[in-house]
Amino acid sequence: MKIVLVTETFPPEVNGVAMTNQRLVRGLVAKGHEIILVKPGKKREAAEAKDGWQVFPVFGVPIPNYQGLRFGMPRPGRLKAMLRREKPDVVHVATEGPLGVSALRSARKLKIPVTSTFHTNFQDYCADYGFPFLEKWAMRYLRWFHNSCVLTTVPDPSLIERLREAGVEHLQMLGRGADTQLFRPSRRSDELRKSWGAGPSDPVALYVGRAAAEKNIPLTLKAWERARKKCPELKMVVVGDGPVRKKLAKRWPDVIFAGMRYDEDLASHYASADFFVFGSTSETFGNVVVEAMASRLIVLTYDYAAGHQFIDSGENGFLAPFDNPEEFCRMAEELVVNRKDWDGFRSEALETAETYPWQNTINRFEGMLVRAAAGGFPDEDSLSEALATHTVVE
Numbered sequence: 001m002k003i004v005l006v007t008e009t010f011p012p013e014v015n016g017v018a019m020t021n022q023r024l025v026r027g028l029v030a031k032g033h034e035i036i037l038v039k040p041g042k043k044r045e046a047a048e049a050k051d052g053w054q055v056f057p058v059f060g061v062p063i064p065n066y067q068g069l070r071f072g073m074p075r076p077g078r079l080k081a082m083l084r085r086e087k088p089d090v091v092h093v094a095t096e097g098p099l100g101v102s103a104l105r106s107a108r109k110l111k112i113p114v115t116s117t118f119h120t121n122f123q124d125y126c127a128d129y130g131f132p133f134l135e136k137w138a139m140r141y142l143r144w145f146h147n148s149c150v151l152t153t154v155p156d157p158s159l160i161e162r163l164r165e166a167g168v169e170h171l172q173m174l175g176r177g178a179d180t181q182l183f184r185p186s187r188r189s190d191e192l193r194k195s196w197g198a199g200p201s202d203p204v205a206l207y208v209g210r211a212a213a214e215k216n217i218p219l220t221l222k223a224w225e226r227a228r229k230k231c232p233e234l235k236m237v238v239v240g241d242g243p244v245r246k247k248l249a250k251r252w253p254d255v256i257f258a259g260m261r262y263d264e265d266l267a268s269h270y271a272s273a274d275f276f277v278f279g280s281t282s283e284t285f286g287n288v289v290v291e292a293m294a295s296r297l298i299v300l301t302y303d304y305a306a307g308h309q310f311i312d313s314g315e316n317g318f319l320a321p322f323d324n325p326e327e328f329c330r331m332a333e334e335l336v337v338n339r340k341d342w343d344g345f346r347s348e349a350l351e352t353a354e355t356y357p358w359q360n361t362i363n364r365f366e367g368m369l370v371r372a373a374a375g376g377f378p379d380e381d382s383l384s385e386a387l388a389t390h391t392v393v394e
């Protein structure tokens with residue numbers, strides 16, 4: 001098929017949405033599909049063929065408080081001309097910004113099927129950024145956007161139920177996988193650990209993600225503080241950048257703020273730690289949880305999204321009751337007291353991650369696009385039928 005994928009974010013930007021989009025695009029290209037990637041670019045940037053797919057840049061403007069990210073500006077005339085020229089089988093819109101709306105409307109006018117993904121709980125972010133009164137408006141907009149598509153993929157079953165209650169239709173589960181080629185225990189670096197001041201037997205706690213209000217990083221660092229009282233040699237490393245990083249660094253001067261890390265360097269930061277602490281309550285999935293498990297780390301997170309899907313608490317990681325900060329901190333404290341038992345939990349985490357390869361997600365996504373291009377949206381039976389007519393690359 002010829003597929004147009006529209007997104008506001010894509011590597012080299014580092015976030016869960018960007019990395020998910022890249023893996024899906026690479027997977028579809030490997031299966032023989034032609035991809036046109038529409039994303040914000042610099043002014044007058046030319047279209048180009050890159051990494052096996054064609055890039056169609058649209059001028060964008062910076063997003064406030066999101067360094068390096070841009071809103072793609074609405075360009076309905078240019079997008080409509082491109083779609084009319086390329087005649088794609090389906091348009092997939094990965095983000096609901098101005099560029100996504102423009103692509104949705106242009107494709108529908110040309111009667112090209114449009115699919116989408118619900119990546120981010122933007123309606124929940126309104127309170128985090130001081131605009132709680134906008135939450136209902138944001139949900140109304142998201143409902144209109146996704147109900148205008150023939151299907152919307154969602155990474156978590158509980159989120160599907162929540163969206164259905166809010167009136168969003170045509171929802172389909174599309175989970176995530178573990179990139180065990182990139183994230184693996186063998187990337188552990190004694191040199192990196194030494195730069196953190198960690199000796200061979202000193203445990204290191206890690207957070208990876210955007211340094212933003214919605215990530216609830218103060219809770220993660222409070223949990224580390226509680227745990228450090230029981231284990232004074234416990235180090236804390238924060239990987240990521242964002243609008244609250246400087247404020248956090250000032251409040252917690254003993255924490256190592258490593259900034260943005262990419263590819264193998266990021267994987268080495270994961271593997272060189274021991275204990276992954278993730279107190280966010282705003283995830284639609286949480287790729288970092290699976291990346292930490294693939295890196296053979298003890299994971300403590302809340303019982304929802306990726307944690308709920310992948311972790312059997314007390315077997316391959318640990319889950320605190322959702323949005324219960326006192327229990328979250330207590331569990332962190334208890335875990336470091338019993339760190340002699342970590343090795344078994346870490347091995348179970350790695351084994352779990354290895355049973356969920358990204359290829360399964362790519363195959364399912366392909367089936368959804370096949371069905372949408374054929375004029376419908378997939379249920380389980382139609383997905384099986386669609387996949388049966390296409391070669392599956394294991």
